[in-house]
Amino acid sequence: MKVTAVIMAGGKGERFWPQSRANRPKQFLSLTNDGETMIQKTVARLSGVVDIQDVFVVTNETYIGLVKEQLPDIPDENVIAEPKARNTAPCIALAAQIIRKKYGDAVMLVLPSDHLIKFTEMFVDTLRSAIDVAEKNRNLVTIGITPSYPETGYGYIQFSGADKSMPGVYRVERFVEKPNIERAKEYVNAGTFLWNSGMFVWKASSIIYNIEQFLPDVAEGTAKIGAAYGTDAFEDTLRAVFPGLTAESIDFGVMEKAKDIYTIPGNFGWDDVGSWLAVERINHTNEYGNVVKGDVISINTKNSTIIGGKKLIATVGLEDIVVVDTNDAILICSKDSTQDIKKIIENLKICNRSELI
Amino acid sequence: MKVTAVIMAGGKGERFWPQSRANRPKQFLSLTNDGETMIQKTVARLSGVVDIQDVFVVTNETYIGLVKEQLPDIPDENVIAEPKARNTAPCIALAAQIIRKKYGDAVMLVLPSDHLIKFTEMFVDTLRSAIDVAEKNRNLVTIGITPSYPETGYGYIQFSGADKSMPGVYRVERFVEKPNIERAKEYVNAGTFLWNSGMFVWKASSIIYNIEQFLPDVAEGTAKIGAAYGTDAFEDTLRAVFPGLTAESIDFGVMEKAKDIYTIPGNFGWDDVGSWLAVERINHTNEYGNVVKGDVISINTKNSTIIGGKKLIATVGLEDIVVVDTNDAILICSKDSTQDIKKIIENLKICNRSELI
Numbered sequence: 001m002k003v004t005a006v007i008m009a010g011g012k013g014e015r016f017w018p019q020s021r022a023n024r025p026k027q028f029l030s031l032t033n034d035g036e037t038m039i040q041k042t043v044a045r046l047s048g049v050v051d052i053q054d055v056f057v058v059t060n061e062t063y064i065g066l067v068k069e070q071l072p073d074i075p076d077e078n079v080i081a082e083p084k085a086r087n088t089a090p091c092i093a094l095a096a097q098i099i100r101k102k103y104g105d106a107v108m109l110v111l112p113s114d115h116l117i118k119f120t121e122m123f124v125d126t127l128r129s130a131i132d133v134a135e136k137n138r139n140l141v142t143i144g145i146t147p148s149y150p151e152t153g154y155g156y157i158q159f160s161g162a163d164k165s166m167p168g169v170y171r172v173e174r175f176v177e178k179p180n181i182e183r184a185k186e187y188v189n190a191g192t193f194l195w196n197s198g199m200f201v202w203k204a205s206s207i208i209y210n211i212e213q214f215l216p217d218v219a220e221g222t223a224k225i226g227a228a229y230g231t232d233a234f235e236d237t238l239r240a241v242f243p244g245l246t247a248e249s250i251d252f253g254v255m256e257k258a259k260d261i262y263t264i265p266g267n268f269g270w271d272d273v274g275s276w277l278a279v280e281r282i283n284h285t286n287e288y289g290n291v292v293k294g295d296v297i298s299i300n301t302k303n304s305t306i307i308g309g310k311k312l313i314a315t316v317g318l319e320d321i322v323v324v325d326t327n328d329a330i331l332i333c334s335k336d337s338t339q340d341i342k343k344i345i346e347n348l349k350i351c352n353r354s355e356l357i
Numbered sequence: 358m359k360v361t362a363v364i365m366a367g368g369k370g371e372r373f374w375p376q377s378r379a380n381r382p383k384q385f386l387s388l389t390n391d392g393e394t395m396i397q398k399t400v401a402r403l404s405g406v407v408d409i410q411d412v413f414v415v416t417n418e419t420y421i422g423l424v425k426e427q428l429p430d431i432p433d434e435n436v437i438a439e440p441k442a443r444n445t446a447p448c449i450a451l452a453a454q455i456i457r458k459k460y461g462d463a464v465m466l467v468l469p470s471d472h473l474i475k476f477t478e479m480f481v482d483t484l485r486s487a488i489d490v491a492e493k494n495r496n497l498v499t500i501g502i503t504p505s506y507p508e509t510g511y512g513y514i515q516f517s518g519a520d521k522s523m524p525g526v527y528r529v530e531r532f533v534e535k536p537n538i539e540r541a542k543e544y545v546n547a548g549t550f551l552w553n554s555g556m557f558v559w560k561a562s563s564i565i566y567n568i569e570q571f572l573p574d575v576a577e578g579t580a581k582i583g584a585a586y587g588t589d590a591f592e593d594t595l596r597a598v599f600p601g602l603t604a605e606s607i608d609f610g611v612m613e614k615a616k617d618i619y620t621i622p623g624n625f626g627w628d629d630v631g632s633w634l635a636v637e638r639i640n641h642t643n644e645y646g647n648v649v650k651g652d653v654i655s656i657n658t659k660n661s662t663i664i665g666g667k668k669l670i671a672t673v674g675l676e677d678i679v680v681v682d683t684n685d686a687i688l689i690c691s692k693d694s695t696q697d698i699k700k701i702i703e704n705l706k707i708c709n710r711s712e713l714i
Contacts, residue, residue, distance in 0.1 A: 018671070299700045312686040312713055314375070314701045317694025318678075325687060329669040330680075332689055337674025343656045344671045356669055 001135050001203070002106040005050040006095040009039055009059040009067065009113035010085055014342050015275045018329040019307070022357045027114040028066045031273060032282060033293070038273070039113040040070055045120045049127055050109065056098070057113070058082060058091045077230070084243040088198075089253040093211045093218050094242065096204040097226025107134050108207070110200040110250075116282050118269025126266045130201035133169050133262050138206040142172065142255065144194025144263040145270045150184035153274055155196040155251065158187075159263050172261040175251055194265050196251065197272070210258045218253070221245045275338040276322045279305045294325070303335075329356055358492050358560070359463040362407040363452040366396055366416040366424060366470035367442055371699050372632045375686035376664070379714045384471035385423045388630060389639060390650070395630070396470040397427055402477045406484055407466065413455065414470070415439060415448045434587070441600040445555075446610040450568045450575050451599070453561040454583025464491050465564070467557040467607075473639050475626025483623045487558035490526050490619050495563040499529065499612065501551025501620040502627045507541035510631055512553035512608065515544075516620050529618040532608055551622050553608065554629070567615045575610075578602045632695040633679045636662045651682070660692075686713055 013026030020026045027039040036044070043055055052073045059067055061081040068079060080098065082091060092110055099106050109127060117123045130141040144157045155177055159170035175196060179187060187193035200207075212219040221241045228237040246253075255261060271278055280303075283291045290301060294308025301315045309325035320335040333341060348357050370383030377383045384396040393401070400412055409430045416424055418438040425436060437455065439448060449467055456463050466484060474480045487498040501514045512534055516527035532553060536544060544550035557564075569576040578598045585594040603610075612618060628635055637660075640648045647658060651665020658675045666682035677692040690698060705714050 018669075297701055297704050299697050299704075300694060311684070312375075313689070314686060314698075315689045316697045316701065317691035318689060321675075321689070323689055327668070329671060330682065330687060332670070332672045332675060332678070332680055334674035337657060340656050340673045341671075344654055344673065347654050347656075 002054065002103050003050050003109065003131055004054040004056060004099050004103070004106045004204075005043075005046050005109040005111060006092065006099075007039065007042055007055065007057045007111055007113045008088065008091055009057050009063060010082055010091065011112075011114060013114065014345050015338065017341055017345055018324055018326045018331050018356070022354070023062060024066065025063070025114075026273065028063065028070060031279060032116070037070055038116070039067070041116065042111060042113050043071055043074070045117060045123060046109070046111075046127075049124055049131075053078075054106070056080065056095055058095055059113075060085060081238075082242060083239045086242065086245050086247040088250040089211065089215055089248040090218050090222060090242065090245040092200075092207060092250050093215070093222040093245075094225055096207050096211070097222045098229045099204040100208065101226050101229045103204075105203055105205045107131050108200075108202060108204055110202075112198050112272070114273060115197070115199075116269075116271045116273055116278075118271075120268075122268035123266065123270075126264055126268060127201065129168060130264050133166060133264070134201045134203055134206070138209055138260055139202065140206060140210065140255070140258055140261045141169075141201040142261065142263050143197050143199040143201070144170075144265045145197050146265050146267045147188045147193065147195050150181060150188045151195065152178060152181055152184050154178060154272070156184075156187050156193045157196050157263050158193050159265075160192070163262070166262075169262050169264055172255075172263050175256050194263060195270075197266070197270055198251075200250070200255075207254070210254050214257050215246060215248060215253050218245050218248070276305060276324070276333065276341075277335060277338055279307070279322075359411065359460050360407050360466065360488055361411040361413060361456050361460070361463045361561075362400075362403050362466040362468060363449065363456075364396065364399055364412065364414045364468055364470045365445065365448055366414050366420060367439055367448065368469075368471060370471065371702050372695065374698055374702055375683045375688050375713070376681055379711070380419060381423065382420070382471075383630065385420065385427060388636060389473070394427055395473070396424070398473065399468060399470050400428055400431070402474060402480060403466070403468075403484075406481055406488075410435075411463070413437065413452055415452055416470075417442060438595075439599060440596045443599065443602050443604040445607040446568065446572055446605040447575050447579060447599065447602040449557075449564060449607050450572070450579040451582055453564050453568075454579045455586045456561040457565065458583050458586045460561075462560055462562045464488050464558065464560055467559075469555050469629070471630060472554070472556075473626075473628045473630055473635075475628075477625075479625035480623065480627075483621055483625060484558065486525060487621050490523060490621070491558045491560055491563070495566055495617055496559065497563060497567065497612070497615055497618045498526075498558040499618060499620050500554050500556040500558070501527075501622050502554050503622050503624045504545050504550065504552050507538060507545045508552065509535060509538055509541050511535060511629070513541075513544050513550045514553050514620050515550050516622075517549070520619075523619075526619050526621055529612075529620050532613045551620060552627075554623070554627055555608075557607070557612075564611070567611050571614050572603060572605060572610050575602050575605070633662060633681070633690065633698075634692060634695055636664070636679075 013020035016026045056078045058080045158173040228234045289303040291305045295312045297314045299316045301318045304321045306323045322333045324331045370377035373383045413435045415437045515530040585591045637648045646660035648662045652669045654671045656673045658672045661678045663680045679690045681688040
């Protein structure tokens with residue numbers, strides 16, 4: 001069966017302000033040292049699994065230009081602009097309808113555009129196993145990540161015993177929301193929980209079937225838009241129908257309720273790059289535990305991330321601090337406050353300083 | 358007797374990097390919000406005590422242009438360029454010789470160019486008392502500051518009982534170097550110690566007499582230069598003789614050895630503005646204990662000094678941090694590390710980056 005990919009690229013990436021901006025969020029930035037952006041890496045690592053003609057990107061209208069600029073080989077008709085962000089369920093439902101319209105049916109790899117994966121070959125092997133499972137029946141497959149520590153910022157997937165006919169594949173018992181630290185430790189110790197990576201594999205027909213069960217208005221609306229795909233009416237239908245769909249995540253709206261969900265534990269160096277803290281995980285740290293880019297002089301500075309811009313940054317006596325300099329804004333943030341960066345953006349919104357957002 | 362002032366303006370102000378630079382040190386900057394530079398304030402507060410024609414500035418050759426630009430009313434012949442920094446004793450000795458050549462004899466107010474004083478009238482009253490004492494005999498007067506806390510960054514002056522004939526004037530017992538914190542607490546509790554402000558009042562003839570006693574080579578060399586003052590030979594003599602003089606502070610070289618030293622305790626809101634920490638003492642702090650200048654958004658930031666430049670500075674979750682942005686360099690320094698800012702400058706020197714020093 002044909003294998004397609006749906007790259008979800010509508011995120012605003014506010015947690016990476018000031019590098020990430022409303023008009024150029026995280027997925028369109030390079031947070032590593034190789035110049036390749038997150039979304040370019042996401043597509044590149046599908047090489048050999050999905051033909052570039054079969055890669056779809058669902059994004060916000062604002063980012064269409066960036067997608068076409070950074071991924072020029074993806075056909076224009078595969079780049080879908082959400083007129084309004086409606087969370088992941090309508091996004092995935094729409095992509096499924098379009099894929100069904102275009103191909104009859106196909107396997108869909110549903111992938112966030114802004115995660116990093118260190119070991120591409122292992123990732124590809126996992127995808128291939130997931131595709132095998134997804135091709136059967138109405139199986140829904142979620143890629144789980146073997147937890148390496150009790151992270152409280154991720155949801156978890158509880159799984160039960162392996163299916164004898166499918167080695168390495170486990171039946172999902174339940175999805176659990178982000179836990180507190182005690183609960184997270186229990187999960188990691190239990191050995192039957194995985195991190196929920198937000199990566200899914202299924203046939204278009206399987207996920208449409210489930211959305212019809214659990215989110216009928218989303219199924220109905222996206223079916224209408226899908227029917228118009230490839231005709232002159234598509235744009236108008238999309239704009240008329242999509243904004244009215246229930247905003248719901250695929251996890252809460254479908255996965256927590258559906259049957260026949262399988263997970264394949266991945267161990268391929270995944271990172272969701274969820275905050276500036278990730279930069280020290282995905283980059284080389286020096287002997288003082290610092291990640292340093294650009295023109296930086298550090299005296300007695302430890303475990304800090306310092307990303308310079310055009311001018312010298314001098315740090316003295318700092319520990320656990322993130323510094324990011326850009327052309328028009330400098331962020332200085334303690335590591336345990338990275339979740340509060342969004343308050344800066346709220347403040348800028350209140351002051352109508354959209355040029356800085 | 359004529360009263361003159363000698364403003365010592367040769368300091369490099371490295372502790373105020375990156376605002377202070379080798380070609381524009383602290384005394385030529387405004388660290389308050391009123392646009393007036395430190396040296397302009399120093400001269401302005403002498404109004405009514407010293408005629409501007411009788412104000413002398415001793416500075417480094419490099420800063421002659423800045424002095425003339427910022428203090429255009431001071432006669433050119435009163436601006437003296439040290440060919441090489443030799444600490445305060447040769448500086449003061451030279452000024453004394455020049456004043457003796459020009460006026461026969463005169464009272465000299467010897468003042469650093471880069472201190473701040475909050476209550477000018479009280480300061481002027483103190484100067485007037487000091488002038489009265491200095492005019493008598495060969496008295497040397499040092500202005501002491503009533504200590505408000507056990508500062509370890511200043512030297513102290515121990516004084517004994519008041520002289521009945523001169524109310525408010527005390528005989529100096531000894532000068533003591535910067536103490537450790539226990540000793541500093543003892544000094545403050547004793548009630549017989551003052552901070553050494555580095556401000557002195559004496560007749561030119563009195564200090565020359567003492568320099569002849571304790572630093573004969575400095576006396577001899579500066580006498581030669583002073584003899585050439587006002588002639589075509591002055592510049593050449595200055596350049597030939599001054600660099601060879603013993604580099605010594607007036608405190609160690611003369612004050613710790615001389616007799617007839619008096620002190621007048623001042624309580625006029627003095628601050629030596631010795632590091633970035635001073636900025637929060639001399640400026641308004643907001644309800645979170647922050648001093649903020651320029652375009653700054655602070656979230657959960659306390660007791661910090663944030664001096665913006667042209668771009669937005671956003672701080673999140675910081676405490677006791679100093680941030681200073683300039684056109685070509687940003688400093689981020691913990692408050693207890695401000696003494697290490699000089700290491701940044703050392704580093705820049707090693708790397709031949711003089712444009713940033």
